[in-house]
Amino acid sequence: xxxxxxxxxxxxxxxxxxxxxxxxxxxxxxxxxxxxxxxxxxxxxxxxxxxxxxxxxxxxxxxxxxxxxxxxxxxxxxxxxxxxxxxxxxxxxxxxxxxxxxxxxxxxxxxxxxxxxxxxxxxxxxxxxxxxxxxxxxxxxxxxxxxxxxxxxxxxxxxxxxxxxxxxxxxxxxxxxxxxxxxxxxxxxxxxxxxxxxxxxxxxxxxxxxxxxxxxxxxxxxxxxxxxxxxxxxxxxxxxxxxxxxxxxxxxxxxxxxxxxxxxxxxxxxxxxxxxxxxxxxxxxxxxxxxxxxxxxxxxxxxxxxxxxxxxxxxxxxxxxxxxxxxxxxxxxxxxxxxxxxxxxxxxxxxxxxxxxxxxxxxxxxxxxxxxxxxxxxxxxxxxxxxxxxxxxxxxxxxxxxxxxxxxxxxxxxxxxxxxxxxxxxxxxxxxxxxxxxxxxxxxxxxxxxxxxxxxxxxxxxxxxxxxxxxxxxx
Amino acid sequence: xxxxxxxxxxxxxxxxxxxxxxxxxxxxxxxxxxxxxxxxxxxxxxxxxxxxxxxxxxxxxxxxxxxxxxxxxxxxxxxxxxxxxxxxxxxxxxxxxxxxxxxxxxxxxxxxxxxxxxxxxxxxxxxxxxxxxxxxxxxxxxxxxxxxxxxxxxxxxxxxxxxxxxxxxxxxxxxxxxxxxxxxxxxxxxxxxxxxxxxxxxxxxxxxxxxxxxxxxxxxxxxxxxxxxxxxxxxxxxxxxxxxxxx
Numbered sequence: 001x002x003x004x005x006x007x008x009x010x011x012x013x014x015x016x017x018x019x020x021x022x023x024x025x026x027x028x029x030x031x032x033x034x035x036x037x038x039x040x041x042x043x044x045x046x047x048x049x050x051x052x053x054x055x056x057x058x059x060x061x062x063x064x065x066x067x068x069x070x071x072x073x074x075x076x077x078x079x080x081x082x083x084x085x086x087x088x089x090x091x092x093x094x095x096x097x098x099x100x101x102x103x104x105x106x107x108x109x110x111x112x113x114x115x116x117x118x119x120x121x122x123x124x125x126x127x128x129x130x131x132x133x134x135x136x137x138x139x140x141x142x143x144x145x146x147x148x149x150x151x152x153x154x155x156x157x158x159x160x161x162x163x164x165x166x167x168x169x170x171x172x173x174x175x176x177x178x179x180x181x182x183x184x185x186x187x188x189x190x191x192x193x194x195x196x197x198x199x200x201x202x203x204x205x206x207x208x209x210x211x212x213x214x215x216x217x218x219x220x221x222x223x224x225x226x227x228x229x230x231x232x233x234x235x236x237x238x239x240x241x242x243x244x245x246x247x248x249x250x251x252x253x254x255x256x257x258x259x260x261x262x263x264x265x266x267x268x269x270x271x272x273x274x275x276x277x278x279x280x281x282x283x284x285x286x287x288x289x290x291x292x293x294x295x296x297x298x299x300x301x302x303x304x305x306x307x308x309x310x311x312x313x314x315x316x317x318x319x320x321x322x323x324x325x326x327x328x329x330x331x332x333x334x335x336x337x338x339x340x341x342x343x344x345x346x347x348x349x350x351x352x353x354x355x356x357x358x359x360x361x362x363x364x365x366x367x368x369x370x371x372x373x374x375x376x377x378x379x380x381x382x383x384x385x386x387x388x389x390x391x392x393x394x395x396x397x398x399x400x401x402x403x404x405x406x407x408x409x410x411x412x413x414x415x416x417x418x419x420x421x422x423x424x425x426x427x428x429x430x431x432x433x434x435x436x437x438x439x440x441x442x443x444x445x446x447x448x449x450x451x452x453x454x455x456x457x458x459x460x461x462x463x464x465x466x467x468x469x470x471x472x473x474x475x
Numbered sequence: 476x477x478x479x480x481x482x483x484x485x486x487x488x489x490x491x492x493x494x495x496x497x498x499x500x501x502x503x504x505x506x507x508x509x510x511x512x513x514x515x516x517x518x519x520x521x522x523x524x525x526x527x528x529x530x531x532x533x534x535x536x537x538x539x540x541x542x543x544x545x546x547x548x549x550x551x552x553x554x555x556x557x558x559x560x561x562x563x564x565x566x567x568x569x570x571x572x573x574x575x576x577x578x579x580x581x582x583x584x585x586x587x588x589x590x591x592x593x594x595x596x597x598x599x600x601x602x603x604x605x606x607x608x609x610x611x612x613x614x615x616x617x618x619x620x621x622x623x624x625x626x627x628x629x630x631x632x633x634x635x636x637x638x639x640x641x642x643x644x645x646x647x648x649x650x651x652x653x654x655x656x657x658x659x660x661x662x663x664x665x666x667x668x669x670x671x672x673x674x675x676x677x678x679x680x681x682x683x684x685x686x687x688x689x690x691x692x693x694x695x696x697x698x699x700x701x702x703x704x705x706x707x708x709x710x711x712x713x714x715x716x717x718x719x720x721x722x
Contacts, residue, residue: 027704055503065487066495072479078688084482094476136710137701153701160703179705187710194711195619210506211681221652221697221712227689228648229615239486246678247505247513250670261700264542265635265670267712269692271677277688279644281599282611293482301489 001119001147004333005345005354012327012360024157025325028150033319035262036370043258053251054373057310060209060242064300067209067242068291074212078274080287088118088294095201095234096123098288102232104129104198108190110218110226111135112203113151113313114236114292116335117348120201131201132193134222136186143170149329151336152260152315157328190222200226200284204237205312206252207289210245214289216270217257223270233272233284239291240300240309246271252312255372259314295348304383308343310373317367317377323360332357339367339377343384351388358384402446424459431458505675510682517679520672524664531633531666532720539636539718543695543708548720552582555719559584559625559658560591562717566656568622570594575602575645578627578660582721596621598650618649623656624713629690630676631661631718634669637694638718641687651693657713659693663722 004011015021040046060067072082085091091114099107107124109115109131121131121142133142137154141147143166148154155163160179167185168175176182202223206215214235216223227233243252249271257266276283299305318324318338329337334345334354342361346354358381367377389403413423434440441455442448450456487494500506508516524531536546547558559582563571571593573579588595596617600610618624626646630639638659642648651657667673673692680686697712708714 031700031704052503055501059501059503062490063495063498064490065483066498068486069483082479084477084479086477086482090476134711135701136699140701153704155701156704160705163702179702179707182702183699183707183710190711191619195615211678211686219697220699220710222710224648224652224691225711228652243504244500245505246681247508247671247674249674253670264538265637265692265694267693267695267698269694270689271691272689273686274688277643278606280606280642280688281614281644281647283642283648283688291482297485297489300486
C-alpha cells in the first residue's frame with residue numbers, strides 16, 4: 001500500500017471539518033467501544049485471560065525463530081507448503097506467480113491486513129487476474145477504490161447512502177435503501193465469485209506451531225467460503241502471528257473477539273490444518289502459507305518496541321482513542337491506524353515519512369487500558385518521539401531549530417535557582433502587557449499555537465518562595 | 476522466495492541470540508503440558524461431559540439462544556425429525572441437503588422429508604466412490620442451490636453456543652454454509668462446557684493422529700455490521716440457523 005503518512009496533519013484537518021465523517025466516526029464509540037466494555041465486564045476471569053495471553057505472546061516472540069521453525073515443520077508434515085517473504089513485494093510476487101502458473105483467473109479474498117500491506121490487489125489486476133474482496137466492508141472499499149478506515153470495520157466511514165450508490169453501480173440494479181437489501185445485493189454478487197474462483201487468499205488470526213494450523217475469525221462466513229470453495233488456498237501471515245499450542249487458542253479467541261466487537265464469539269472460527277485430506281468431500285487441494293516480515297524485524301530488533309508484536313489486531317485501541325475517533329483512519333496514511341498504528345506504521349513504512357504519527361496522541365493511556373494483551377503503547381510512542389528528536393539517524397530527526405533552541409534555553413533556565421527566579425520574573429514581565437485581569441489569551445509566533453485554544457494565567461507578582469520567606473520572617 | 480534458514484537466522488539475530496533448537500515452553504502455554512497429562516485431562520473432560528450431559532444441554536440452549544440460534548429441544552429422535560420437517564415447511568423449502576453423519580442415521584429425517592414431498596440430496600459422493608473433481612463440483616452445485624442444509628455435530632460448546640463440525644467423507648464443508656438455512660441436530664453427551672475443553676480435545680486428537688484437515692466453530696447465523704453499523708443476518712452463510720437438541 002502506498003505510504004501517505006506524511007500527509008497526516010492535512011488529512012486530519014480535512015476529517016475534522018467533514019461533518020459526514022464525524023457522524024460516521026460516532027459509530028466507532030457506540031458500536032465497538034461500549035460493547036467491548038460490556039463484554040469484558042461480563043466475562044469471568046477477564047483479567048486472568050489477558051495476563052495469560054500476554055505471557056504466551058511474550059514467550060513466543062522471545063523465541064520466535066524456534067516457534068516459526070516448529071510451525072513450518074508441522075504445516076509441511078500435513079502436505080502444506082510454506083514460503084518466507086522478506087518484504088511485501090516478494091510476498092505479492094509469489095501469490096501472483098502461483099496464480100498464473102495454476103491458470104487462476106479469479107481470486108477471492110477474505111480480509112487480510114498483510115494483503116493490504118503488500119498491495120496484492122493492484123499487482124493481481126496488473127496481471128489481469130481478478131481479485132474479489134469478500135468481507136462486505138472490504139468489498140465496499142474495493143468498489144470505492146479506497147483503503148480500509150479501520151482494521152476490523154474497513155468501511156465504517158461510508159454512509160448507507162454511499163454504499164447504496166456503489167452497489168447499484170456494480171450490480172446495474174436499482175439503488176437500495178436498507179442495510180438488509182444492500183447486503184442481499186452483495187450476497188448475490190459475491191456468490192457468483194465464490195463459484196468462479198480457483199484461488200482463495202486469506203489472512204491468519206493465529207497460527208498454531210504445534211499442529212501446523214491457522215485460525216480465521218469471521219462473522220460473515222467469507223473466511224469459510226474462501227477455504228472451502230476454491231481448489232487453492234493461500235494464507236498470508238505476519239511472522240508474529242504464531243502461538244505455541246492448539247489449547248492456547250481458547251484464551252486468545254476469547255480476548256480477541258470480545259475486544260474487537262464485544263461478542264462472546266464470532267459467528268465463525270475456522271481452523272485449517274492443511275489441504276483437503278484424501279477422504280474429504282471438498283476443500284482445497286493445495287494449501288500455501290506465506291510468512292511475511294515486511295519490516296516487522298525492525299520492531300523485533302528494538303527491545304523498546306518489541307511488544308508491539310504482541311498485537312492481535314482487535315482494534316480496541318483505535319475505538320478507545322480520542323484522537324482516532326476524531327481524525328479517522330485515513331489520516332494515518334498507512335495500513336494500521338490508531339494508537340498501535342502510530343507505533344507500527346512509521347517503523348514499518350519509514351520513520352522519516354511517518355514522523356507525525358507518534359505525536360498524534362495525548363498519551364492519555366486509554367489504549368493501554370483496553371489492550372487485551374496490555375501493550376504499553378504510550379511508552380512506545382514516547383520512545384519513538386525521543387528517537388525522532390535525538391536518535392542516531394540525524395536525517396530522521398523531527399525537532400526543528402526553534403524546538404532545539406527553546407529546550408536548550410529551558411534546560412539552562414531550570415537548572416539553577418537564581419536563573420529560575422530570574423526566568424519567572426522575566427516571563428511575568430513579558431506577559432503582563434499582553435494580559436487582562438491576570439490572564440493572557442494571545443502570544444506571538446512561535447508560541448501562538450499554545451494560546452489558539454486556551455488562556456494562560458500570568459505568574460503572580462510575588463513568588464511563593466518570596467511570600468513564604470516573608471511569613472517565616474514575620475512569625 | 477527468501478531462504479528459510481536465512482529468515483530464521485535474522486530473527487534470532489534481532490533477538491540478540493543464536494538459533495534455539497530446543498526451548499522449554501513457558502508455563503503459560505499448554506505446550507508445557509506433556510502428552511500424558513493432556514490425554515489424562517481429555518479423559519476427565521469427556522467423563523464430565525457425560526456425567527453432566529443434561530445440565531450441559533440446558534447451558535447450550537441458553538448460550539445458543541444468546542448467539543442467535545433458534546433452539547428446539549425435543550425428547551426423542553422421532554420428535555427431532557418432526558421438528559426438522561416443521562422448520563423446512565415453515566420456510567417453504569423445496570430442496571434439502573443432508574450430510575452423511577451418524578446422528579442423521581438415528582433421526583429419520585430423509586424418510587420424513589421425502590414423505591412430505593421435499594427433494595433430498597446427500598451432500599457427498601456415493602459411499603465407496605473415489606474423490607474426483609466432478610464429484611466435488613457436483614457437491615458444490617448442490618450446496619449453492621439447496622434451501623436447507625442439515626448436519627449432525629461433532630461437538631457443541633455451551634459457553635459460546637457453538638457447533639463444531641469436522642469436514643470428512645460424508646461431511647462437505649459447504650452443507651452448513653452455502654444454503655440459506657442450516658439445521659444442526661445435537662444429541663445428549665455431545666456438549667462441552669467451554670472452548671477450553673474443545674481445544675484440549677482437538678490437541679489430544681492431534682497427538683493421536685486424528686486431527687482432521689480442518690474444522691469449523693459455528694456460533695449463530697452469518698452476520699455483518701459493515702453497512703451503517705446495522706447488524707444484518709445472512710451475508711455469505713445462512714440467514715437463519717436452528718439447533719435441534721435431543722434429550
